[in-house]
Amino acid sequence: MALREILKFGEDALRKKCREVTNFDDRLAQLLDDLTETLIASDGVGLAAPQVGILRRVCVVNVRDERGTIELVNPQIIETSGSQTGNEGCLSLPDEFYPVERPNKVTVKAFDRHGNEFTVTGKELAARAFCHEIDHLDGILFTDHVENKVPVREDRL
Numbered sequence: 049m050a051l052r053e054i055l056k057f058g059e060d061a062l063r064k065k066c067r068e069v070t071n072f073d074d075r076l077a078q079l080l081d082d083l084t085e086t087l088i089a090s091d092g093v094g095l096a097a098p099q100v101g102i103l104r105r106v107c108v109v110n111v112r113d114e115r116g117t118i119e120l121v122n123p124q125i126i127e128t129s130g131s132q133t134g135n136e137g138c139l140s141l142p143d144e145f146y147p148v149e150r151p152n153k154v155t156v157k158a159f160d161r162h163g164n165e166f167t168v169t170g171k172e173l174a175a176r177a178f179c180h181e182i183d184h185l186d187g188i189l190f191t192d193h194v195e196n197k198v199p200v201r202e203d204r205l
């Protein structure tokens with residue numbers, strides 16, 4: 049396992065649409081291990097592969113509950129319900145938080161590191177994290193959902 053550098057807003061990789069994983073191999077396992085280690089070391093709740101410069105549809109979520117780290121490969125949101133609005137941040141934009149509306153409950157279909165399909169449901173923070181991380185795989189950043197935000201510095205757009 050190894051810590052990876054987290055790219056900051058402004059890096060091209062954060063705006064790319066990521067490709068699906070087709071090989072469930074040792075490189076994928078290494079990426080997932082590294083994402084989890086980097087996430088926990090950064091005290092975050094979610095981290096997506098493009099944030100470490102890997103343009104693959106892979107992300108991890110850990111809301112410090114009994115489920116531990118949830119590894120999502122080729123995730124798709126298949127059901128949502130309700131709504132919540134709360135301050136949201138991103139490890140790629142340190143120390144900036146804006147209110148974002150998200151569904152309150154989200155069900156995701158994904159594959160595990162071995163290529164087995166599963167579904168997982170999250171509420172509240174977990175639902176928010178699933179939406180935020182899956183957005184990253186399409187080059188969407190949480191600030192894209194924010195209206196009336198205080199302008200950020202041009203070099204961070």
Ligand code: CO
Pocket residue numbers: 137138139140180184
């Ligand atoms: Co983020």
